Amino acid sequence: MKRSFVALMAFTLLIAIIGFSAHLVVLEINDTHGHAWPYGNYGGFAAIATIVNQVRSEAQANGWDFLFLHAGDVNTGVPESDMLYARPDILALDMMGLNAMTIGNHEFDHPWSVLSRQMAWADFPFLSANIVYKGTDKTVGQPYLIENFPDLKVAILGLTTKTTEYIGNPEYVKGYDFLSPDEVAQKYVPMLQKMVGPDGIVIALTHLGIFGYSEQTVAGTPGAVETAEKLDPPNNPYGGSVSLAQSVSGIAAIFDGHSHTAVTSPFNVNGTLIVQAGSYSKYIARLDLIVENGHVATYTYKLITVSKDIKPNEAIQDLLTAYQIVGSGKLNEPIGYSKVNFANEKDSTRKADTLIGHLITDAVAWKFKDMGVQAVLMNGGGIRAPIPAGTITYKTVLTVLPFGNTVVILKIKGSDLLKAIQWGGVYHPEDTGARLNEWGLTYTVTPNGVENILLDGKPIDPDAIYTVATNDYMANGGDNYSMLKNAQQYNTGYVLADVVKEYIEHISPIESYPFTPRWTEVK
Structure with a gap:
């Protein structure tokens, strides 16, 4: 008994000295804009589901932690989806086990009655800490999400571009105040750090954009980072994800959307990794983080192409086919x-x-x-x-x-x-x-x-x-x-x-x- 107690104390002391490490796998999509069905050379949500299930199984087999996230703009772009207010998209994301989605500017293409209905359809939260009902401090979406894994706590902070106040339909955004993402994050990040503890991390799921690289495929080279930092300086109320990273310390990674940027290697800004997965369901961003004592010790990254050659998930395919049939008659006349x-x-x-x-x-x-x-x-x-x-x-x-x-x-x-x-x-x-x-x-x-x-x-x-x-x-x-x-x-x-x-x-x-x-x- 005494020997066991000594061994336990030694093990506890070792943990205190070197700390635990955790492996977190995050898959991100963004700006899907109704592209739930295959088109061109891309396989849509059924192919995405196949990739998500494969990576989730890989994580489970290795004892890794796993998140699947959407960085906003599920609405507007494909008539079969638009006619049904993105219901097929949201139900498919539910079936795929999406953990959270940030509210994008195109979530305001419809009145509040539609957005509230979409939130009700979803089994995942719609996140945004910087959209509040006008004249109040009550957020429209859930400001953040805490994921408690056995070996790691992860806080996910949602943020939406402040430009929504003028690029969103004025009739539909007039009831809200869009606050500065940087200022809001400066308030929330220290609070979330306390909530996850010294071994946990804070990540941001944002719909802000990478300035200078809209609709582009880009690697986060030092030159690209320098350009983005100049175009998107810190403490910019209407800024993007690079402004956020320059303004707020303590965010391990930003999973971004809005600018439709296909990031082939992460931008590293002020110690924060920034990734984005293009648009229209063409890509999935995969970021593996090795976390030690509340810090990212190392990481690997891959931008995965959602090819039409990927075998589709049959359950997702059946769901989407049924909804496609509903609207195809009139649309194809x-x-x-x-x-x-x-x-x-x-x-x-x-x-x-x-x-x-x-x-x-x-x-x-x-x-x-x-x-x-x-x-x-x-x-x-x-x-x-x-x-x-x-x-x-x-x-x-x-x-x-x-x-x-x-x-x-x-x-x-x-x-x-x-x-x-x-x-x-x-x-x-x-x-x-x-x-x-x-x-x-x-x-x-x-x-x-x-x-x-x-x-x-x-x-x-x-x-x-x-x-x-x-x-x-x-x-x-x-x-x-x-x-x-x-x-x-x-x-x-x-x-x-x-x-x-x-x-x-x-x-x-x-x-x-x-x-x-x-x-x-x-x-």
Whole structure:
């Protein structure tokens, strides 16, 4: 007995000296945007489920700890999902055993009634510590989650980009305050460190983005880190994950979303690892952390491609197939035919004067010509896909215009219209969705701003009243078009996608669609 007691004391002393080590495996997806089904070369959620189950089994066999996380934006992008408010996506994530999801900005594409329903469908928590009901300190989602493993405590802090207050639909975000992620994390991280104890760790599940690397595949080299740190300095209220890492110590790793960045090796900023798994269910980020005495001693990382060649999980596949059948009938009905390819490569409507931008604004001008519309304003970020040559279906149009926006007629003062053009005519790297796609206007974009602005070939009178059509998102101040809120507004109730559908039916078959530039840019 005495010998056993001495051995136990020796073992306890050894633990005190060297501490325990734990192996934590984290799988992350983000910005799936309705891409639950296979498409192109990618296998969708059924293939993701296969990978998740394999890695979970590997972790269990080795006695490792395991987490599966989603960094936000489950909504908006695929009609079969959009029509059902992402119910199939959420149920599939439930079946896969998702531990938590951060609230993304696109979770505000619908009213609160939809978001609350989505939270009720999910067996996992929706996290965000920096979104509170307006005028209160009550968070909309769960601020954090504590996972208690036998050998490790992990605190998961949820954070959402503050830019949601102006890139989210103003009608749906007006009831909330979006606080600075950095300031909120500075409050929560020390508290969470105490909760997990000296041997535990704090990680962040964020929808903030990596500035400078939107829609890119990038390795976290020292040069890339330096660039990101300059673009996203510390204590930036509207900052991304790099600002967070520079501003707050004590976060072991940030599992990020929002910028659709495929990170091939982690960014190491202020001792915090930052990873992100691209978008649209193309990748899974796998980060293995070896934790000793509350610190990451070492790590391994892999960005896994979700190939269509991966054998799909049958249960997930059956669930999603059933939901796909529900919406496929109406969606796949032909509405027209085009010999013209209305391209939108690399989100060109956010940057350039495009043929598809012309098509959409032409449709609005055609539909509302009897209301005396003199100009049409549309934000490039609202145009999400191309219309390829060939048969056009309702699903095609909904993929291009997935937000359910309605057309609003403005009676707007010339001075406010000029402000809108001055704002939307130029390219904003951090507000790329704001760039105008328009009808009825011509202008020149210069390094000094927008010049030579003409409406129907004539200068705009700052004191005159003009009739302008836009979408309800912009009319309510979305993408920082706050000047449009000054106008007298009439919401037609017509959904923009349905207006474009009707126009395509009217002009089909589309044999040609000549392109005449509506604005030029001097660089």
